[in-house]
Amino acid sequence: MVIERDTRAVTEAETGAPVGFFDAPFGTHTPGALQKALIGFARRTFFHRGKLRYHMTNLITALGHPLDVTRMGCAFRVEGANNLIEYGLLLHPGYNKPEIDFLCADLGPAKVAVDIGSNVGLYAQPLARTGARVVAVDANPSMIKRLAFNADASALDTLDIVHAAVGEGSGMASLEIHRDDVAIVNIVEDQAGTVPIRTLADILASLDVTRVDALKIDIEGHEDAALAPFLADASEDMIPDRIVIERVGPEDYPGCHREFTRLGFEPVGRTKSNSMYLRKP
Known part of the structure; x- marks a missing residue:
């Protein structure tokens, strides 16, 4: 079974990464104080779900991105741009x-x-x-x-x-x-x-x-x-x-x-x- 989906072609930019994304070592882009507060707030509330998750992620990354976060003892550099998995990593402590x-x-x-x-x-x-x-x-x-x-x-x-x-x-x-x-x-x-x-x-x-x-x-x-x-x-x-x-x-x-x-x-x-x-x- 192949599921039919409403799709469009992936652009060349979407197969790469933003300029400089990999240049700095992990830990360089630790969330700032306001970003940490917003992340903590979202994780404790329903702001990590549905459309609110999208808007909250945009608000946090507007203050600076990418972001270096850890989860389950692992490192993740999160860009947050149109990636549901990265939204979950950033905002949802129990995601999957x-x-x-x-x-x-x-x-x-x-x-x-x-x-x-x-x-x-x-x-x-x-x-x-x-x-x-x-x-x-x-x-x-x-x-x-x-x-x-x-x-x-x-x-x-x-x-x-x-x-x-x-x-x-x-x-x-x-x-x-x-x-x-x-x-x-x-x-x-x-x-x-x-x-x-x-x-x-x-x-x-x-x-x-x-x-x-x-x-x-x-x-x-x-x-x-x-x-x-x-x-x-x-x-x-x-x-x-x-x-x-x-x-x-x-x-x-x-x-x-x-x-x-x-x-x-x-x-x-x-x-x-x-x-x-x-x-x-």
């Missing part, structure tokens, strides 16, 4: 924390986690903080560059970062943006595009990954094309014990759900946007 805690539960050294649709590292960095090896994949080169900066600032050396769209075959793609939010990019097969399409099996094989323990996937409606074929052919060691998958409305992606059922996964929790699956022993 149940899903992250679920994936981290059994991780540690010698374990492997995969984050498909990694963005700036909301999941990938805390997963790597456990000592596990983490493969982080994103189609937007801007997010790849920002994640690399964040991971370096966090001193995470077990994080493999891959620029690719994940699908059921190989090819090239262009990017489209949904709701003017650079955290929500859609891939469109296009042989003249600049983004490689790769299968998950190919990505993991190229990195000599021979086991997967936890997996998160959020790639704007392409979950069935990316994950279901991988699970259908995966060896036992490559089938994760824990999966977090984005859902649209009350239902999960049908192809993935069929594979989860076949492999003995049980739904153990749902949040506003995601489903959590645990594989039965």
Whole structure:
């Protein structure tokens, strides 16, 4: 199942970063006193939700940006411009924390986690903080560059970062943006595009990954094309014990759900946007 969305083409500027974004070391752009007060206020109130979140973020970043913040022991340089994930990192102390805690539960050294649709590292960095090896994949080169900066600032050396769209075959793609939010990019097969399409099996094989323990996937409606074929052919060691998958409305992606059922996964929790699956022993 591929979700149809109202989209537009991603601009060249949206695949890069503002001039000077990476020049100064992390910590240079610590929020000022007024910004800290506004962030603290938003975190304690409903100003971290809905349209108010957008206006509050604009107010805070109007006082100076980018901003260097830490969350779950990890570094994030936040620009805040049209990126829902960065809004959450800045304003919402519990943003996606149940899903992250679920994936981290059994991780540690010698374990492997995969984050498909990694963005700036909301999941990938805390997963790597456990000592596990983490493969982080994103189609937007801007997010790849920002994640690399964040991971370096966090001193995470077990994080493999891959620029690719994940699908059921190989090819090239262009990017489209949904709701003017650079955290929500859609891939469109296009042989003249600049983004490689790769299968998950190919990505993991190229990195000599021979086991997967936890997996998160959020790639704007392409979950069935990316994950279901991988699970259908995966060896036992490559089938994760824990999966977090984005859902649209009350239902999960049908192809993935069929594979989860076949492999003995049980739904153990749902949040506003995601489903959590645990594989039965």
